[in-house]
Structure formats: structure tokens, C-alpha cells
Amino acid sequence: MDRIVYVLGAGFSAPLGLPVMSNFLFKSKDMYLSDPEKYEHFDKVFEKIQEISVAKNYYKTNLFNIEEILSILEMSEFLDGLRLKDEFVRYIRDVIDFYTPRLGEIHRPGNWDDFVFGRGENNKLFGFFVANLFGIKFREHDDRQRGKRAFFADISRNRNKYDVISLNYDLVLEGYSDFINENYQVDRPLSFIKSQYKEGDDSPHLAKLHGCVEDGNIVPPTWAKGRDSGIVPAWKAAFSILEGASHLRFIGYSLPDADSYIKYLLKSAVLKSQNLKSIDVICIDSDGSTKKRYDDFFDFPFYRFKNCSVLDYLKGLLETMPSKVAQPFKEVDAALIERGHEKFMKS
Structure with a gap:
């Protein structure tokens, strides 16, 4: 089983209207x-x-x-x-x-599999990405004898393990997992592991290096990020996540020169890494400077850079997801992120 780690920068949440440093x-x-x-x-x-x-x-x-x-x-x-x-x-x-966007009430027409996360293209893209992290398969059971429809979000077994390191304060990821809990019957409530690293747990870890609006522990995005003891547990979790990674993916993060602390975290974690197979970067690069920073930082034969938007990437993942299984059971399998990722990186 591979362990895939996503590192999310401000560019990941920006399509939903979240501010970045410049605006x-x-x-x-x-x-x-x-x-x-x-x-x-x-x-x-x-x-x-x-x-x-x-x-x-x-x-x-x-x-x-x-x-x-x-x-x-x-x-x-x-x-x-x-x-x-x-x-x-x-x-x-x-x-x-x-x-931070609020997800509205869900309505389920006959073609409910086109509206798993309600209406709105962005909700669909980000929702399926989060569902992928948990390995979710959505399904409808139409009990025609009782005239009832039931909707389930099942966690797939024997799947890859996903974890996330975020440089954002927002609750975008948690919002979509909460939406699944509230609108589908689940084996167990979906929840990111945020307090500490737990080896062997199949739920995705989420380490927020700058704190989170949920708990009020906000570390301003400044040169002195490391002075706040409140974020030490998140940094320890991030270190454990990175050292166990099989595949490392940066999404919407430009690796600015000021973020030397991120570079040292990556370098220190790789000292204990045993199975790192690939490093992929998906980020908009209007003038070539972002790619140059990554090129100068990584010296690894299995590193790739893709100059594109977060939305383009999420659309690429969504296009590979099969759906619309014959009634009375209809399924949407969101646990197939790897096929979409590789196809996108090679396109």
C-alpha cells in the first residue's frame, strides 16, 4: 500500500474565494x-x-x-x-x-450521482477530492418495496493511504468531510486526524503548519512562524507524515524564498524516508520563476512539475471516476485518484 502526501498551499483554496497573501x-x-x-x-x-x-x-x-x-x-x-x-x-x-464557502442543502434528483455534493462545479471538484482522501464509494439503495431511497458513503478497503500537510488556516477540507457525514450514511463519521500522528490509522492525517481558524491557534504568516509553541504538534505530525511518504504532491504552493522553514522540514524528514518514489508539483507558473525554485530545490530523478491551475488538476481527477451503475444500485467510486493523477501528469 502506497502512502501519498499532499502539501497544499494557498493556491489550493483560492478557487473557492479564499484570500491569498497578495489580495x-x-x-x-x-x-x-x-x-x-x-x-x-x-x-x-x-x-x-x-x-x-x-x-x-x-x-x-x-x-x-x-x-x-x-x-x-x-x-x-x-x-x-x-x-x-x-x-x-x-x-x-x-x-x-x-x-470560506458554506455548502448548501443537498437535493437529490433521479440522476443524484451528478449532484453528490449538491450544485456547483467547484463543490463537485473539491468534494470528490476530499472523498478520494478517505477512499469513499457513494451508493444509493432504492428500496422500491418500501418506497424509500437510502444513500451511503462507504470506505473502500485495501486502498492507498492519504495524508495532507496544509499551509492554510481554512476549513475547506473539513467542510466537505462534514458534508458527507451529514448527508450520507457512513460506516463511521469521517474525520481528519489533526491532534497527533497515529501510525496504522487509515483515516487521513491533516497537519496545519500555521494553525487553524477552528481552534483559534493562528500563527501569522511571517518570518517568525516557528516561535509559536502551539503549532509544534502539527509540525511533529508533518514530520512523521513526510518520512513515511511514498509519493509527495505539492498543490497550489509556489515554494516562496521566504519559506525556508518548509525546505528544512522536507530535508530533515527525508533523512528517515525509506520509500519515496515520486515528487509532483501542480502550480500555476506565469513567468517560470516557480518552476525554477522547485528545480533548484529538488535533485531527484522522479520529480515532475506541471504548470496548471488547481481546478484543471481536480477536473483531471474527476474525469477518470466511473459512475452510473445500473439501478436499483447506483454507485460513484471516488477511491480512484491514482489513475487520474498519473493520466493528468502525463498529459
């Missing part, structure tokens, strides 16, 4: 203008950003990029022996929560 400030201002009273606490954040604009008089400074803004602020706080103010953590949490 975080703009999106937060849109929120504020939509309801100034509700988001009154944003005023302090915007005032602080205005205060540091003096840096532009001396240095090239991008005050539209939230990572650069928070890095400047946190450096000053760090030198004063303080932590970044709570209002900035609350600000980040509120913006992420606001733009």
Missing part, C-alpha cells in the same frame, strides 16, 4: 465596507498598516501583501519582547472565516 488586504477592506459596524475592530489593523507606510520612503515595501505587513510589525514586537497583537490574529481569523 488578503483588499478582501478584508471589502468586508469592512460591507459592514463597518460588525468589522469595526479592523480599524486598528488598518491604522497600524498606515503607520508603517513610512518604510516606503526608504525601502521597497509591498504594503498590499499581508505577509510583508505582518513581518514588519512582528519584528518590532519581537524586539520589544512582545507577541503580535491579538487584533491581528482576530483579523486573520475573521477574514478566513468570511470567505
Whole structure:
């Protein structure tokens, strides 16, 4: 059984409307203008950003990029022996929560297998990706004698093991797993293992290196990410995940130069890796710089880079999923991600 690890960057969630570092400030201002009273606490954040604009008089400074803004602020706080103010953590949490999509109520027409995750193309793409991680097969049992329809989400046996390392705060993955729990009969509730690494558990692990909006442990995306002890368990889990990986896949992550801590995590984990077979990267690269960073970092004969969007990748996976088995049983097997992945990388 292979163990496949996905490393998800901000580009993974961006198609759903989640902000990335470059547009975080703009999106937060849109929120504020939509309801100034509700988001009154944003005023302090915007005032602080205005205060540091003096840096532009001396240095090239991008005050539209939230990572650069928070890095400047946190450096000053760090030198004063303080932590970044709570209002900035609350600000980040509120913006992420606001733009996280909510899955609507599901309706099941006769061709329910076209609407496993309700309506909306993105819901279908991201929903099936999450279902793949758990190895789900959806099926309908039409009990015509009783005039009832029942819908099940069965976990496939003898499948590959999937784990996720995320650099995002959002609850996109958890939202789709919760949707399955709420709308299908399951063998057991689907849940990512997030607290610690558990060897032998067939549920996917999810290590969030910057914290999560769910538990309020948000580590600002700055140079000082490693100073927060609250994320140490997630980093330990990520290390264990990486050292056991058979296949490593980066999705929507550009490997920015500032993220040296990620590079050292990968390098330290590979020291104990016994079975790493491939490294694949799926990311938009408009000017060739992203591929160059990966090319300069990886020295492995089974590394591949694919310049494409996250949506293109998810569509490629979905196209290989068989469906529409004859009534009275109708099935949609989402546990076939490997065939779609390999076909996409070779296309």
C-alpha cells in the first residue's frame, strides 16, 4: 500500500474565494465596507498598516501583501519582547472565516450521482477530492418495496493511504468531510486526524503548519512562524507524515524564498524516508520563476512539475471516476485518484 502526501498551499483554496497573501488586504477592506459596524475592530489593523507606510520612503515595501505587513510589525514586537497583537490574529481569523464557502442543502434528483455534493462545479471538484482522501464509494439503495431511497458513503478497503500537510488556516477540507457525514450514511463519521500522528490509522492525517481558524491557534504568516509553541504538534505530525511518504504532491504552493522553514522540514524528514518514489508539483507558473525554485530545490530523478491551475488538476481527477451503475444500485467510486493523477501528469 502506497502512502501519498499532499502539501497544499494557498493556491489550493483560492478557487473557492479564499484570500491569498497578495489580495488578503483588499478582501478584508471589502468586508469592512460591507459592514463597518460588525468589522469595526479592523480599524486598528488598518491604522497600524498606515503607520508603517513610512518604510516606503526608504525601502521597497509591498504594503498590499499581508505577509510583508505582518513581518514588519512582528519584528518590532519581537524586539520589544512582545507577541503580535491579538487584533491581528482576530483579523486573520475573521477574514478566513468570511470567505470560506458554506455548502448548501443537498437535493437529490433521479440522476443524484451528478449532484453528490449538491450544485456547483467547484463543490463537485473539491468534494470528490476530499472523498478520494478517505477512499469513499457513494451508493444509493432504492428500496422500491418500501418506497424509500437510502444513500451511503462507504470506505473502500485495501486502498492507498492519504495524508495532507496544509499551509492554510481554512476549513475547506473539513467542510466537505462534514458534508458527507451529514448527508450520507457512513460506516463511521469521517474525520481528519489533526491532534497527533497515529501510525496504522487509515483515516487521513491533516497537519496545519500555521494553525487553524477552528481552534483559534493562528500563527501569522511571517518570518517568525516557528516561535509559536502551539503549532509544534502539527509540525511533529508533518514530520512523521513526510518520512513515511511514498509519493509527495505539492498543490497550489509556489515554494516562496521566504519559506525556508518548509525546505528544512522536507530535508530533515527525508533523512528517515525509506520509500519515496515520486515528487509532483501542480502550480500555476506565469513567468517560470516557480518552476525554477522547485528545480533548484529538488535533485531527484522522479520529480515532475506541471504548470496548471488547481481546478484543471481536480477536473483531471474527476474525469477518470466511473459512475452510473445500473439501478436499483447506483454507485460513484471516488477511491480512484491514482489513475487520474498519473493520466493528468502525463498529459
